Amino acid sequence: MVLSNAAFAQRSLLRYADEQMDQLNYKAAAELYEKAYEKKARYMTARNVAYSYGKINDYDKAYVWWEKALSYKGEYTQEDVKGFAQTAHAVNRYGEINDLLQQEDIDERTLAEWDFLAANHSPVDPTKVIAVEELNTNAADFYLTKDAAGNKYFVSDRGIEKSSSMKLFRLDARNKSFNKDYYQWTGRSYLSIYKQNPAGEIQKLTVDTEAFRHVSDPAFAEINGKTYLFFTATRGITKVKGEDEVIVYPELYYGILDENGTISQYEAFPGNSIHEYAIVSPYISQDNNLYFSSNMDGGLGGYDLYKVALITDSNGIGFGAAENLGEMVNTSNDERDPFIYNSALYFSSNGHQGYGGLDIYQSKINGETLGKVQNLGLPINSIRDDFAYRMFSDNELYLSSNRDAENGLDDIYKIRPVFRKFIAEVVDCNGNPIEGAQLEFVDAKGKNIALATIENNKYKTDLGQDELYNLSIMKAGYFTVSDNEISALGKDSILITKQYKLAKYPAPDVAVFTEIIYYDLDKSFIRRGEDDILNDVSALLNTYPELTLEVRSHTDSRASHKYNQRLSKRRANAVSKYLEAEGIDPDRLTLSWYGEEDLISSCPDGVSCKEELHQVNRRSELIIPLNTKKLIELKSTSSDYCEMSSQIEQLMIKANLYNLDMHQLAMDLDVAQIMALERLRLLMTFNPELDVTLIAQHEGDQTIFSNKCSKLKEFLVSRGLDSDRVKVSPHSEEELQSASSQSRGNMIIRIK
Template structure:
């Protein structure tokens, strides 16, 4: 895109310029509950260390949305060992970003991508690879030349009825101007193009009257009644050119009124300035808000998007920046509001395919623009793409671009929307992982593969939910949130859940009852070395969690059952297991658990977990499974 600002400055360089969570009431009917997070953290504070402990604590906070705290425990995990599952690199990176440690987060994302080739790593290498989600929209639109382009610059379309108004630097018949010495093209003027009923151009003309001057005119809009025009022009008013302190001619917004079929009473808008650019107007559907682009002081980047209220008496409020969700350190420009009050804009600050890309943002319940999506290919290309606009023709839109294969410097293209790809309805039931009971009013959030929110809902009284907008050829993330349960995230492709399925979630409070094995409830494991009955260091960490539970819940009584593998005589194994049971009991008594709450007995090889009985060949790992202790709740 040729970017020319005015007599001196490139016009388009300015972008045409080209938890805490509330605790719910428990519905369990068991005897007691154990706060898992509290148990894990108290153990860690005693100085005990293990890979599993740090993973559990990090995950507990990560899935609870407390990323600053998950970062603490993932720090310890990565300091403790290098034997770490790849997914933890991603979780660690997200946690680091929560405390603004972006450099280290980038390192983690790069290692994550190297380990997995997972496209989430593309967030780190976004300037090296195309994003899968952006490249995957190619079938949504067919793109073709709009039929109005010249060998010069043509861009910025806007429809009033069946007539398109656009910007061009072509050589004019009625209004021949001198060339801009910067671009060696004509100064841009406003043009119109009439279309027939099937969206083909039948006539092109230029606007004369008082609108086009010997300097640059650019993007324009109309009120719905067609009687008021807002447009962009150089700082040229009443035949006088204006400069800033650096002797540069900038851009301003102007208003014109249609009087006797002629544009008259041209005035500049009161929030213009000689010291910064204001350009590219857009109107809300109620015509009470104007959007525009500007590089005024106090913004986030080279040019930002702003809004300003239009009062009933025609006066204006104060410009309001659309904020850092939309604006970046780079360029945001060419706003457009469609019939549904959705915002379209161009940016080279957000992840895209190159140059300016087109984005769409749907207002939230407060009318604010905070989430957005890249319109993908073929709307966007590796060059500048901007100036999205609706048309009166069904499923036909227009954009501007300087992509390869065009007729001029910038060209206007017709977008023809294709039939939507096949979508399915996602239908699931959320249940308690322990009791398998359906859970009501669980918050469900559906994200695309780049963590852009697609849909939100809650489960009904049967634990079920349905959500649409799920494409069979896409990958999604489902996030499940419920008080007193660990937040869960599941990644899947659209065709993974065509039929009704079940999604279990784990409670933070663990239900226990007579006969349960406390080891299994807490997801722990206590093993012994071959022919030994001393407490191993890794078992100390696990026992510390059990001791914490026993001390916190004095009504609990347990029976310790210790076991061996089968690689000695039955009598030897029975004696060894009894020594292990008593060693475990004595260890817990020394740590403060009353002795009348713990009984212990060895069972030798009488209760093997697998096939590894006398004479059966087994691996070391298989034998290890049998060298264990259980903690059976007896009261």
């Protein structure tokens, strides 16, 4: 009789322990199973103790009890080995589990999962995933998301606490378990959605119905100028016709959310089936697809991910047919919490290879195809449940997890960015790869970081999560590039690529811009048409404060030498005043005046000339020199110089330097042709390394073309240029199309 009573007590204790485990009250279950094991040592009891301690994160005790459970040869299962491996991973005990796996006939999947854990057992820095204390409580807090205005939303069962046994929540429930005021399963409040505005104020969203109990899983969509909130809700049904007790599954609803946090005009998703299956964790993608998780019939098992086209018009919202995302992401276990960012699907699963519980995974989206699933690894995942992964446009990263909760409940965590690949691409101003560059890459402490060379003169390395780096790129004959703002902080992409342009030093004593403006007889005011040129000059000088301007003013030969000196000075000052009005500091200008000392046309005193030939002498030459040493001292960046070169090139094209219209060239050059040649002569005078090649714009008589070129060359040489710097190369129109239009060093000029 005594033995019979002891056996009865043992069975009663085990039944009570089983009930506590079924109710997810793992702490109580572990203690009861321990007492039962003391009365009678059995494999299943030891296994249940280990399993229960693992569920409440007490891995040291779980490890001890898994060792006891696996001492029962022939009784433990593959799942027990997996549980032992995960616990060994948590307490950093790898030798024992390796010995066990070598002794036993373990299936390939369990071996693969252990290989995955063993390969990823490096210590995790807890500062990389930080609990959001302002949102977390001693209740369940999870599923953070944001709306377009930057408000945060999350789910919590905070409020009422009727029970000290902090049971995990369940969205589904039996119809008999609903209480109007609190959830009898946990003894806490029902799940609700909360809003935190940018000022940090938290309020509970209001749903205009008494029917709902749990309300969770918020997702947003902007439709017809209104903010729609999609959410999961469990209705508080207590009576079901013809059934005393049934399961009430969570359903999907959507309604309009106003600024006061009230959800109104809500409607049920047509795919709901309250007593057959659940629909949870909705998400609305930018291409108007509704994603959710469901255990409806026809899936691969457990909860699968589905996609439904969202159809919107003036009448409201409609839905397409539900499409299972397929076996690339779905498994026979559970997948949930879909989220899309930068052409990648993120979700949680306990069916793919992972660390234990729910892990977070990524699958790249290529059109309608989903790529291979990748575990996001440590520290994003843990051996507990990790889910509700979210990435936002301001580079905030969040997840929900019960990894550190002593009560086993979920908290919200913010993720510090993980390591990212960095690639530096070094090119010239035209985007062509540059060979032989030297790169110096250092961290915030001044430590040199090695860069590996890859194809097309690109360089790569890893970036630390919170590190700030400085990169210097050097090459003889080029401006040095520096970048002190390289960081992975806030970056969501696995790959960070930056392109750096190296610009050549210009030859010393060069001019990056030359132009000429002209004046009326005996006048110094800036006449209409010439102000356009000065506007271009002021724009260039305002953009690049390191540049200066030389103004060299002239007159024709009429009037006295002394008077012409004063007149040319007034003309130089007129340029200075005009540019000063455009915001240019006069100290950046060098003014010179020559009177009639440098005549272009041969019209000296006493020689009768046409008025138009006197006009070419009444001028101010504008020269913007480039001081290479000064630029280097000012640390002008290569991109600045590339942009400056492009802008100057456009001004030269605008001045029509590359197309000399000599079509009507007769015995003598006309005024327009002289002016064009003088602009070219001025450019070449202040760019001694520059040569020009004259080519024909169209096919024609080569003798005529040669005669034209001879006159042009004769003029340029008469103005002081070396004849070797002016070349003649007749081309056909077809050859002309393939010829380079211009280049510093050898400028190609088309002759009409």
